[in-house]
Amino acid sequence: MNILHKDTVSGAALLALAVLVVSMSLDMGTGAGGETLTPSFVPRICAAGLVISGAFLLLRGLRSEGGMPAILDRRIAIVMIALVFYLWFFHAIDVRFGVWAFTLATMLAFGIRAPLMLILYPVALSAILYLSFSWGFRVVLPTWI
Amino acid sequence: MDLIAFSDILQGAVQVANPWVVFFVIVGVVIGMIFGAAPGLTAPAAIALFLPVTYAMGPTSSMALLLGIYCAGYFAGSIPAILINTPGAPSSAATALDGFAMARAGEGDRALSTAIWGSLIGGLFSLLLLMTIAPLLARFALTFTSVEYFSFALIGIVCVAGISRGSLAKGFAAALFGILVSTVGIDPVSGVGRFMFGEPNLMGGIPQTTALIGLFAISQMLLLSKKDTQDQIVLPTQKAASQLAVLRDLWRYRWVTFKSAVIGSLIGVLPGTGPAIASWISYSDALRAANPGDKFGQGEVKGVIACEVSNNSVTGGAMVPLLTLGIPGDPVTAILIGALMIQGVHVGPFLIQQNGSLFVSILLLLCLSNILMVAVGLSARKVAAKVLQIPPGILVPTICMMAAIGVFSISNNAFDVRLVLIFGLIGYLMVRLEFPTAPAVLGVVLGPILEKNLRNALTVSDMDFSVFITRPVSAAALIATACLLYVWLGPRKRSEVHPQPEKL
Amino acid sequence: MFKKQIVRLARIAVAMGAMIGGPAAAQEYPVKPIQMIVPFGQGGATDQVARLMAAPLEEALGQPVVIINQPGAGGAIGLSNLTKARPDGYTVAIGSDSTLGARPLMSETGYDADSFTMIARLVQIPSGVAVRVDSPYETLNDLVQALKTERLAYSGSGVASGPHLAMAVFLAQQGVQATFVNSDSNQDGLVKLLSGEVDFLTGGGSNFPALFGEDGQSDIRVLGLAAEERWSFMPDVPTYREQGFDYVNSQWFGLVAPAGVPQEIVDELSSKIKAMVETPEFSQRLEGFFFNAAYLGPTEMDGLVKEDMQNVRPVLAEIGLLKN
Numbered sequence: 001m002n003i004l005h006k007d008t009v010s011g012a013a014l015l016a017l018a019v020l021v022v023s024m025s026l027d028m029g030t031g032a033g034g035e036t037l038t039p040s041f042v043p044r045i046c047a048a049g050l051v052i053s054g055a056f057l058l059l060r061g062l063r064s065e066g067g068m069p070a071i072l073d074r075r076i077a078i079v080m081i082a083l084v085f086y087l088w089f090f091h092a093i094d095v096r097f098g099v100w101a102f103t104l105a106t107m108l109a110f111g112i113r114a115p116l117m118l119i120l121y122p123v124a125l126s127a128i129l130y131l132s133f134s135w136g137f138r139v140v141l142p143t144w145i
Numbered sequence: 146m147d148l149i150a151f152s153d154i155l156q157g158a159v160q161v162a163n164p165w166v167v168f169f170v171i172v173g174v175v176i177g178m179i180f181g182a183a184p185g186l187t188a189p190a191a192i193a194l195f196l197p198v199t200y201a202m203g204p205t206s207s208m209a210l211l212l213g214i215y216c217a218g219y220f221a222g223s224i225p226a227i228l229i230n231t232p233g234a235p236s237s238a239a240t241a242l243d244g245f246a247m248a249r250a251g252e253g254d255r256a257l258s259t260a261i262w263g264s265l266i267g268g269l270f271s272l273l274l275l276m277t278i279a280p281l282l283a284r285f286a287l288t289f290t291s292v293e294y295f296s297f298a299l300i301g302i303v304c305v306a307g308i309s310r311g312s313l314a315k316g317f318a319a320a321l322f323g324i325l326v327s328t329v330g331i332d333p334v335s336g337v338g339r340f341m342f343g344e345p346n347l348m349g350g351i352p353q354t355t356a357l358i359g360l361f362a363i364s365q366m367l368l369l370s371k372k373d374t375q376d377q378i379v380l381p382t383q384k385a386a387s388q389l390a391v392l393r394d395l396w397r398y399r400w401v402t403f404k405s406a407v408i409g410s411l412i413g414v415l416p417g418t419g420p421a422i423a424s425w426i427s428y429s430d431a432l433r434a435a436n437p438g439d440k441f442g443q444g445e446v447k448g449v450i451a452c453e454v455s456n457n458s459v460t461g462g463a464m465v466p467l468l469t470l471g472i473p474g475d476p477v478t479a480i481l482i483g484a485l486m487i488q489g490v491h492v493g494p495f496l497i498q499q500n501g502s503l504f505v506s507i508l509l510l511l512c513l514s515n516i517l518m519v520a521v522g523l524s525a526r527k528v529a530a531k532v533l534q535i536p537p538g539i540l541v542p543t544i545c546m547m548a549a550i551g552v553f554s555i556s557n558n559a560f561d562v563r564l565v566l567i568f569g570l571i572g573y574l575m576v577r578l579e580f581p582t583a584p585a586v587l588g589v590v591l592g593p594i595l596e597k598n599l600r601n602a603l604t605v606s607d608m609d610f611s612v613f614i615t616r617p618v619s620a621a622a623l624i625a626t627a628c629l630l631y632v633w634l635g636p637r638k639r640s641e642v643h644p645q646p647e648k649l
Numbered sequence: 650m651f652k653k654q655i656v657r658l659a660r661i662a663v664a665m666g667a668m669i670g671g672p673a674a675a676q677e678y679p680v681k682p683i684q685m686i687v688p689f690g691q692g693g694a695t696d697q698v699a700r701l702m703a704a705p706l707e708e709a710l711g712q713p714v715v716i717i718n719q720p721g722a723g724g725a726i727g728l729s730n731l732t733k734a735r736p737d738g739y740t741v742a743i744g745s746d747s748t749l750g751a752r753p754l755m756s757e758t759g760y761d762a763d764s765f766t767m768i769a770r771l772v773q774i775p776s777g778v779a780v781r782v783d784s785p786y787e788t789l790n791d792l793v794q795a796l797k798t799e800r801l802a803y804s805g806s807g808v809a810s811g812p813h814l815a816m817a818v819f820l821a822q823q824g825v826q827a828t829f830v831n832s833d834s835n836q837d838g839l840v841k842l843l844s845g846e847v848d849f850l851t852g853g854g855s856n857f858p859a860l861f862g863e864d865g866q867s868d869i870r871v872l873g874l875a876a877e878e879r880w881s882f883m884p885d886v887p888t889y890r891e892q893g894f895d896y897v898n899s900q901w902f903g904l905v906a907p908a909g910v911p912q913e914i915v916d917e918l919s920s921k922i923k924a925m926v927e928t929p930e931f932s933q934r935l936e937g938f939f940f941n942a943a944y945l946g947p948t949e950m951d952g953l954v955k956e957d958m959q960n961v962r963p964v965l966a967e968i969g970l971l972k973n
Contacts, residue, residue, distance in 0.1 A: 010578045014318050021325060024340055031335025032808055032829060032968040036604040039332040039339055042596045046321040046328075053318040060314075071577055079370040079541065080570075083363070087549055087566040091559030095550065103542040109370075110538030125543060129550050137194040139554040140684060140717055193691040193718070197700060290846040291830075331722055331756060334831050336808035336970050338756045345729040345759035349721025416840050417833065470843075471859055472836045479834070483692025489937050493859035494868065556690075557717045558730065601830050605802050605846055 006068050007061030014054030018047040078109040094144040099126040149501040157505025160205045161513070169206050170510060173213020174517045178525055180214070181221025184231045184362035185548025187354050188218020190555050192480050204488040205506050211484055212507070215477050216514040219420055219457050220264040220522060224529045227256045227449075231365045231544070235357050236420035236456040238586045239428040242308060243441065243448030248380055250444050254530065255386035259449050261522040262391055263402065264457035268515035270406040271413060271461025275468070276508055283469040286414045291605070292612050294415070295598035296622035298591050301422055303626050304429035305584045306633040308442065313634075316584045319575065323588020324595070326351055333593075334600045346560040353421075355552055355561050356589050359568020360575075360582045362548045367573040369537045380533055388523075394446055401431050401447050402454050409455030413462020419475040420456035421590045427455035433629050461511060468504060470494050678738055678914050682713040685904075686742035688727025690720040694855070694938050695902055698772060699743050701934050702925065709921040723807055724748040725758050728905070732764040736909035738918065741768065744905040747811040750958040755809055755970045762954050766910040769922045770903035770945035770953070772935060774853040775876035776815035777886070779869045781842060784849075789873040789892045792849060796825040801848040804830045804838040809970055811900040815875065816851035817964045819889075819896050829968075843868055853900045855939035858882050875899070882939045901943060903950055919947055 002008060025040035025047070072080070082105045086098050103122035112118060133139045160166065180191035191214050199207035222237035227244035240260065247256040274282060305320040306313065329340045330350030341347045395402055405427040412423035431451035432441055439445050463474030471493035473479035482492045490500055497504045532540070552565050575582055606612045614620045685703065689695040696718060703714040719727035725748050734740035744765065753761040778789065786792040795801065805812035808831045820827055830847050832838035835856045842850040854874050861867045865885070874880050875889045875898040889896045904922060906915070925931055926944040935942055945953065965971040 006578050010315075010318075010580065017322070017325075021340075028339060029337050030969060031332065031337035032970045035608055036334065036600045039335045039337045041600075042592075043325060043328050043339065046325045049321045050318060053314040053321075056314045057318075069577055071574070073372040075372045076367055076370045080367060083367075083545060083569070084566060087562050090549060090553065090562040099546045099550075102546060106370075106542040106545075107538050110536070110541070112536070112538045121539065122542075125546060129546060133550055133554055137554060138197075138715065139194075140557060140715055141550070141553070142559065196691045197716075200700065287840065287843045290841070290844050331808075333808060333833065336755060341757065343757060345757065346721075346726055348729075348756065348758065349726050417837055470839075472840055479836075480690070480692040483694075483697060486694075486938060487697055491859040493861075495859075495862045498862065556721065556726075557686075557719050558721075558726070597831070601846075604828060604830050 002062055002064055002067070004067045005061035005064050006066075007057045007064060009061070009068060011054045011056070011058030011061055014050045014057065018050040018054060021047040021050070075109050079106055082106065082109075091142050093142060095141040096126050096130050096143070098142075099129055149497065149505065153501030154505050156502035158509060160502065160506050161209075161509040163205070166205050166209045166510075167513070169202075169209035170213040170513050170517060171521075173210040173215075174217040174514060174521050176210075177214035177217030177219075177518075178221045178224075178521055181218040181233050182224040182525075182529065183547055183551070184225050184229075184233055184544050185358050185551035187234050187551075187555075188214060188222070189476050189480070190354070190551065191218055192477055194554065196480060196484055199484055200487050204485065204490055204503060205510075207484055207488060208481075208503075208507055209510050211481060212510045213514045213517070215481075216264075216268055216457065216460050216511065217518045217521065219460060220260065220453065220518055222456075223260040223264075223449075223453055224257065224526070225532075227253055227260065228529060228532055229365065231361045232357065232586075234420075235353055235586055235590050236424050236459075237452070238357065238361070238421070238583050239308075239424045240449055240452040240456075241361075242428075242583060243443075243445050246442065246444035247446070247449070248383065251381040251384050252386070252444065253380070253383045253533075254526065255384070255391060255446070256449050257526045257529070258386050258388055258391040258523070259394060259446055260453040261519055261526070262388075262395055263405075263450050263453035264522075265515055265519050266395065266402060267406050267409055267454040267456070267458035268460055268518070269512070270454075271410040271458035272508065272511050272515070273461075274410050275461045275464055275511075279465045280469050282411075282414050283466050286411075286416070286466060287470075289415065289618065290616075291598040291602035292616050292619045293622070294417070295595060295602055296613060296619040296626070297412075297415075297418075297426070298422070298594040298598065299626045300429060300622055300629065301425040302587065302591050302595060303629050303633075304425050304432070305587060306630060307429055307432040308581065308583055308587075312579070315580045319580050319582065320584040320588040323356075323585040323590075324592035325588075326356055326585075327353075327589050327592030328596065333597055334604075344560075346558065351564060351589075352555070352561065353589055354555070355564045356568050357586055358548050358552055359565040360572035360585060362544055363565060363569025364572030364576055364582070366541045366545050367569065368576060369541055383530055383533070395450065398447050398450055401434070401450055404430060404434075405451045405454040406458045409458030410462035412455070413459035413474050414465045416466055416472050416474055418594070419463075420459040421586075422594070423459050424452040424456040425587055425591070427451040429629060433632055457515075464507070464511070467492065468496055468507070471496065678917060679710050679712040681739060682715050683710065683738070684715050684717055684740045686717045686719050686727045686731050686740065688719055688721070688724035688742060688744075688748065691718050694940070695724075695743055695745070697938060698902060698935070698940065701931070702771070702922075705925045705928070705931065706921065709925060710918075723752070723810055725752045725756075728752075728765075729759045731905070732760040732907050734907050736766065736907040738906060738910050738914035741904055741906045741918070743771075743902050745811060745902050746900055746954075746957055747809065747814055749903075749905065750954045751809060751814055751961045751965065753972075754958065754962060754965055755972050757972070762958060764908050765905040766908055766915055767947045767950040767954065768904040768906055768915055769919045769926075769947065770901055770943055770950045771922070771926060772940040773899040773901035773943040774855045774940055775874040775880055776812060776898040776900060777852060777854045777857060777871055777874040778816065779842070779850045779852065779857060779871045780848065781845070782868055782870050784870065786849070786872065787870075789887075789889060789894060792872060793823050793825060793894075796820070796823075796827055800826070800828060802828040802830050802846070803849045803851060804832045804841045804847040805851040806832055806835040806838055809965075812851045812853060814961050814964065815898045815900070817968060818898070818960055819875070819894070821964050821967060822896060823894070839869075854880055854883065858939050881941070882936075899943075901953075903945070915947055 028040040180186040222234035226232035226237040226241035230245040409423040466472040731742040
């Protein structure tokens with residue numbers, strides 16, 4: 001019994017997804033249109049397929065050797081946290097500041113220590129992206145000022 | 146084309162010969178290259194963003210710019226697909242399978258050159274069809290109903306079995322996940338909201354490009370952030386490819402090339418489809434016809450040929466219903482209708498009759514765009530290859546930020562940026578748990594076509610399933626599907642299926 | 650150099666003062682760019698109308714009008730996001746007949762008709778119905794009679810879109826039924842009509858003129874338009890009323906803002922738009938899309954939305970789209 005094998009974990013995740021899909025498809029109703037397959041038909045077919053492949057993976061994983069691959073290390077964690085924070089609050093953060101800060105943080109996490117690079121590149125990227133989208137295409141990007 | 150007077154042909158040619166018009170085609174091709182190649186930006190987005198700019202131009206100049214973007218953009222998605230396994234558009238997701246494998250074997254330049262020349266052939270082939278038998282083709286396309294569309298999409302979706310060599314169960318699950326993603330939002334058939342979690346922004350569903358950018362671009366950047374470079378993908382030095390050898394390849398595999406061009410053009414003619422479907426169907430056909438020695442998925446040049454020839458032949462194909470009936474063949478041509486309308490040109494069945502010279506100009510512009518695409522593409526590939534030398538510390542933030550702002554700009558909605566993030570995290574977990582991501586994209590692209598047409602067909606036939614086998618074209622497509630499944634899952638291949646983890 | 654900066658600072662200070670000052674400073678509206686949300690993609694008819702308006706409106710108001718395309722769910726996503734904006738008159742959107750009234754009756758949109766301040770209706774297009782040119786139905790009456798005995802299928806741009814609801818309400822009035830087959834757009838519906846998958850097509854009149862040649866030949870036949878009188882772009886097509894069906898329906902676009910915009914600002918915007926819509930240049934530009942300029946003031950527009958909602962509610966309940 002290997003409950004930490006990557007296939008066991010992914011099989012369990014697929015089964016959980018299938019349960020979620022089926023439970024959400026219960027009160028979908030039929031809506032308009034003539035007599036045809038209901039809106040919940042395709043999601044349920046998918047759920048059935050997920051149950052089959054999920055169960056298969058779960059059983060295979062339980063019988064296999066090995067464990068989970070390392071999902072995170074320190075650097076991925078830093079990039080991921082910075083990304084999650086910035087993209088989730090994208091609307092609330094001035095894009096010029098956000099791009100600059102994210103770029104700087106990522107570069108530091110990657111061990112770039114050349115001062116000139118650290119000063120210039122984040123500013124340059126932020127300026128190029130901001131200018132080309134807001135002036136070139138007249139896209140209204142989130143700004144504070 | 147006896148419809149067009151000689152004077153119209155002359156006038157059309159004169160309009161295109163204007164240096165400004167040529168200049169706009171070049172600008173368009175360059176813009177298309179940049180938008181197609183940059184992960185997070187897409188060709189349709191470029192056309193949408195540049196459309197307001199064209200309002201002040203004349204019809205010929207505006208078409209010059211937009212058609213340039215169109216042709217180059219469809220090709221350029223393959224550049225990042227080959228070099229960094231990050232397709233710039235859904236239509237290049239299939240290219241990444243073999244193209245990136247070639248790059249890992251040091252043959253990235255050959256893959257890129259093949260993609261460029263293949264795109265040219267596809268573009269010119271479809272243009273030839275557009276010039277000669279456009280009205281006929283359009284009438285032919287109009288005999289297809291939801292029944293046929295469903296059966297065609299089925300050919301594409303069984304491709305999952307062909308591309309998930311690592312683990313069929315995982316590929317299957319990924320495709321189902323993709324289809325589920327495509328069901329989010331207001332169901333187009335019944336008007337019922339599905340899986341919306343009380344979020345009004347999900348009413349319109351999850352945009353395909355948003356899902357793609359998350360699954361590929363963001364997840365790939367997270368992978369690049371991994372600290373120990375041991376199992377990180379490090380590409381070897383790329384060999385320069387001889388263009389002559391590439392052309393010889395295309396000639397040697399002329400049958401694949403020809404079939405892909407035909408498939409791409411026909412899919413282009415069918416309204417409501419697009420290059421992504423064309424490339425998957427060609428790819429699955431190439432897989433079906435594979436010889437024993439071929440190594441599809443591990444760097445088979447035929448894979449690149451099939452995808453790239455067919456996705457660029459969509460350009461000419463999609464113009465067929467647009468110019469003969471006023472019906473767009475793919476998402477980009479739908480925007481072109483708007484561009485022509487603002488110029489006072491009414492797009493309908495009488496466009497060629499009423500604006501013969503414009504029709505000639507459009508043909509010439511498409512031809513010019515395709516040729517310039519090769520010129521710009523061949524020189525850009527050297528620059529693009531430099532991407533590989535950029536240290537990850539620079540590449541990761543640049544692509545993440547470009548993707549975020551690019552996705553935001555498509556519909557000015559910060560919610561889409563959150564979606565990209567969510568799909569990026571899902572894509573990262575999928576790769577870590579050794580799920581292939583390409584089938585998920587396949588599901589997202591084909592899911593809606595399958596579902597909508599299945600249900601619409603049954604509405605019209607009063608729930609009579611036999612329509613799928615009584616209509617001949619549909620029956621033929623279903624037989625093709627069955628053949629494909631037999632080839633991939635049948636007894637012969639059993640021995641070959643060994644768990645060889647594939648990094649997609 | 651230095652002086653310029655002082656001037657700029659002073660301007661910013663004035664602008665900020667105006668924002669904080671509230672109603673007292675509202676006379677000076679507008680003091681900053683106005684964002685106009687177009688809940689459809691670039692290149693569509695709504696987008697083009699908005700861009701047509703932007704330039705003359707900029708001139709009249711003295712401030713830039715910035716277009717923001719926010720497509721999705723037939724226009725509901727852009728409107729949903731509009732209602733989250735501050736009701737200060739600096740964020741407005743283009744709404745349409747079905748998105749303002751009917752859509753919130755059907756699904757969780759995050760808004761209802763009361764979430765908006767109506768500003769002005771801009772354009773309208775009569776609803777119409779078309780068949781293939783080889784179809785046995787020559788008049789609207791032929792079609793209605795046929796529906797009494799057999800079951801026909803029809804299509805239109807999207808389930809619960811303006812054209813779908815227009816036809817559904819009409820059919821309900823006549824006491825007949827037909828099967829609706831969804832299409833993604835009017836052109837997609839046209840494909841279904843021409844391929845023989847459906848028997849008739851419901852759509853805004855503006856979709857039809859381009860399908861006719863100079864001598865009137867075409868693959869389709871327009872059976873009727875639900876306008877008050879014959880439509881200038883297709884004078885040969887009879888109205889529903891002429892054929893004995895008392896039904897008038899049009900698709901329309903109008904400008905809306907979030908609920909709670911001060912009355913002075915609504916009046917200011919509405920009057921500027923009225924002046925603009927009534928200029929011959931604007932009508933002329935609209936002709937390119939086969940649209941008719943059709944100004945209505947805030948109160949009348951509000952009434953129109955409420956009336957549409959009342960007509961559509963029982964039909965939605967009947968076809969099973971009414972939200973629980």
